[in-house]
Amino acid sequence: MLLNDLPETVAKIVSGQRAVDFVREISQYHRIQASPGIAEAIAHLKSRIESMAPEVQVKVFEFKTPLGQDIGTWKDLCAWSPRSAVLELVEPEQRVLADFEAEPISLAAQSRSADIETEVIDVGKGMSPADYEGKDVKGKVVLTESRASLVHRIACLKMGAAGVLTYIPPKGEDPANFRRYEGLWPEPSQVDKTGFGFALTQADGLRIKRWLEEGKTVRVRARVDAELGEGKAEVLTALIGGEDPSKEVWLIAHVCHPHPGANDNASGSAALMETLRVISRLLREKKIEQPEYSVRFVWVPEWFGTIRLIHEHREIVDRCIAVINADMVGADPAKAGSILRLYRTPHSLPTTLNNVVRYWMEKEAERERDNATGGTMAPLPFKHMPYSAGSDHFMFTDSTIGIPAVMLNQDPDKFYHTSADTVDKIDPRQMAYVVRVLVLSVLTMAARRYAIEEIIMTLCRDEAVELMRGVTVHGVKDLSCCVDDPEKVYPKYMRWLGYAQELGKVTLEKLAEEWSLIHEQEALLQAMKTSVDMQYMSEMMILRKAYEGACAEIGLEAKDEDLLKIDPSQFDLEVKRKVEYALYPGYLFEVKPERVKDYMECMEKDRWLMSKVDEMLNLCPDWTSLSEIYDRLCFQFGELDPKVLSMLVDDLCDIGLMEKRET
Numbered sequence: 001m002l003l004n005d006l007p008e009t010v011a012k013i014v015s016g017q018r019a020v021d022f023v024r025e026i027s028q029y030h031r032i033q034a035s036p037g038i039a040e041a042i043a044h045l046k047s048r049i050e051s052m053a054p055e056v057q058v059k060v061f062e063f064k065t066p067l068g069q070d071i072g073t074w075k076d077l078c079a080w081s082p083r084s085a086v087l088e089l090v091e092p093e094q095r096v097l098a099d100f101e102a103e104p105i106s107l108a109a110q111s112r113s114a115d116i117e118t119e120v121i122d123v124g125k126g127m128s129p130a131d132y133e134g135k136d137v138k139g140k141v142v143l144t145e146s147r148a149s150l151v152h153r154i155a156c157l158k159m160g161a162a163g164v165l166t167y168i169p170p171k172g173e174d175p176a177n178f179r180r181y182e183g184l185w186p187e188p189s190q191v192d193k194t195g196f197g198f199a200l201t202q203a204d205g206l207r208i209k210r211w212l213e214e215g216k217t218v219r220v221r222a223r224v225d226a227e228l229g230e231g232k233a234e235v236l237t238a239l240i241g242g243e244d245p246s247k248e249v250w251l252i253a254h255v256c257h258p259h260p261g262a263n264d265n266a267s268g269s270a271a272l273m274e275t276l277r278v279i280s281r282l283l284r285e286k287k288i289e290q291p292e293y294s295v296r297f298v299w300v301p302e303w304f305g306t307i308r309l310i311h312e313h314r315e316i317v318d319r320c321i322a323v324i325n326a327d328m329v330g331a332d333p334a335k336a337g338s339i340l341r342l343y344r345t346p347h348s349l350p351t352t353l354n355n356v357v358r359y360w361m362e363k364e365a366e367r368e369r370d371n372a373t374g375g376t377m378a379p380l381p382f383k384h385m386p387y388s389a390g391s392d393h394f395m396f397t398d399s400t401i402g403i404p405a406v407m408l409n410q411d412p413d414k415f416y417h418t419s420a421d422t423v424d425k426i427d428p429r430q431m432a433y434v435v436r437v438l439v440l441s442v443l444t445m446a447a448r449r450y451a452i453e454e455i456i457m458t459l460c461r462d463e464a465v466e467l468m469r470g471v472t473v474h475g476v477k478d479l480s481c482c483v484d485d486p487e488k489v490y491p492k493y494m495r496w497l498g499y500a501q502e503l504g505k506v507t508l509e510k511l512a513e514e515w516s517l518i519h520e521q522e523a524l525l526q527a528m529k530t531s532v533d534m535q536y537m538s539e540m541m542i543l544r545k546a547y548e549g550a551c552a553e554i555g556l557e558a559k560d561e562d563l564l565k566i567d568p569s570q571f572d573l574e575v576k577r578k579v580e581y582a583l584y585p586g587y588l589f590e591v592k593p594e595r596v597k598d599y600m601e602c603m604e605k606d607r608w609l610m611s612k613v614d615e616m617l618n619l620c621p622d623w624t625s626l627s628e629i630y631d632r633l634c635f636q637f638g639e640l641d642p643k644v645l646s647m648l649v650d651d652l653c654d655i656g657l658m659e660k661r662e663t
Helices: 005-014 016-027 037-053 148-155 189-192 204-214 262-284 304-312 353-365 428-446 454-480 488-515 517-556 587-591 593-605 609-618 624-638 640-654
Strands: 058-064 078-089 095-099 113-122 140-146 163-166 196-199 219-229 231-240 243-254 292-300 320-326 340-343 382-385 405-411 572-576 658-662
Touching: 005 428, 016 037, 016 262, 016 382, 016 428, 037 058, 037 231, 037 262, 037 454, 058 304, 078 231, 095 196, 113 163, 113 204, 140 148, 140 204, 148 163, 148 196, 148 587, 163 204, 196 219, 196 320, 204 320, 204 454, 231 304, 231 353, 231 658, 243 262, 243 304, 243 428, 262 320, 262 428, 262 517, 292 304, 292 428, 320 353, 320 428, 320 517, 340 353, 340 428, 353 405, 353 454, 382 624, 454 517, 488 517, 572 624, 572 640, 587 609, 587 640, 593 609, 593 640, 609 624, 609 640, 624 640, 640 658
Parallel strands: 113 140, 140 163, 163 196, 243 292, 243 320, 320 405, 340 382
Antiparallel strands: 058 231, 078 095, 078 219, 113 219, 231 292, 340 405, 572 658
């Protein structure tokens, strides 16, 4: 996709070991949002950038916290200054269960000072009133296997418990000495009622639970020295100037998370550092000319820093034409059990960015291992994924902002959000792979004189063909297996085939907007659109024959399309969003606490649920049929229980984030 020998030049400069060194530097800090540790990490990165690339424009944006007002559904974040914390088991044994100085991750973020000796009460999941029936938790510490933030809202803020102890319930091959990353995340108005929390090892959590089940009294002493209050949050940026400073391509990574937090997300932050070093060197050694567009590197406190940057510095955000988010990208696949995944933009925001990054991810995974640089001997697995709203990029793709943004992320990672997410799991070959993808993707988008637009066109066309073929394969399977009435199955897949064709053609139209094309390229672009239409006709004929075969199998006469009900009719409603900016993922938990258990159960069954909610809001900037939204969500993410969607719409309307009307 790039002219000359740029990919080989980039590969020679990228250093996976240098990237791992950056991970090691970052992971030494305890980097909780708006805490001294993350300020130290940002100051360190700023100093490193200024020394290795003095020509780069470095700036730290400071934001007062708490701000004193919400930003859409995003609540204020208090500054947190932890100094020490020890949790001791007093009865039935005496020993230390957690020590902040030894393991900073053992203290739940945003815990407040305490010095108390009290009983431990087991509340199980701790997310419904039934978990507290017959239990007096006031002034005591509760034990739970759920997230500290969810249980803290009920046990401490509402029922007066002093603190929360959490542990990871047994699953898979997790070692018993894991501690889980926990945070309480209270609103500023809740500071006076905020308690403390500790993350126990799995073994200690299970041991305490067993003692309580046996009727034994368990007492602990907690000593915490930590403050919640006013402070500041910081966002670090570094800018490589382009010929046209009005347009920028962004690379973003959240620098926060507890020590060590190596893969999550020292790896993404380090990948940006190495990408910055490589591009700066390419420019310094004149291996590339100044890019057409500027390139901005952004290190944020996850979510809260991003929304503040968007809200308070819109003049900078408006220059951004594309975002690549690096979130957990460096773990050895063989150790972590992970696959590097590219999460594309939602279908509501078509763009060529998806195909540019996907191209380089697939190409660079094939690069032969260099024995001299070391790293894993295993293949470098990768996968192209639907949109996911799980990290900082989703605030840009929201329809109120409309900036194309994708995420590179390793999933699953068996060490995710635990004390075992350490530097020894980070692999130099994996890091080098990701950095090459970032460098080459950024150069394609920003240094456009080197890009080959014809390849990008072909990739966009191929993606549309891939989507249409996927629809046909699933449609033929369901019709051949008679999973339902053919007169319901066939129209559904015909609609989805149309959505795939539409997405392909709109993406090609976006290509004409996102790239400057000469006359001959415009002619090729029209040929690509025709190719998509021809593929659609071919797939449509296959679905038709599969439908006719399914009808014959059950003795039903196949109908012409004009006699079949093609349009979806699940809901007799139209909806319209009212919320400003992307929806904070935890907002429904906060304003609908009675629904927390229901939502958690839904999310356990459907990993894409919050992404579906996010895309639903993207699809209704104005009055839109809920039936069409439902159908498009099912096409994009897989089947969705209509009852769950109805519950979500009712709740979003009830709290004023959506409107609905009957049709």
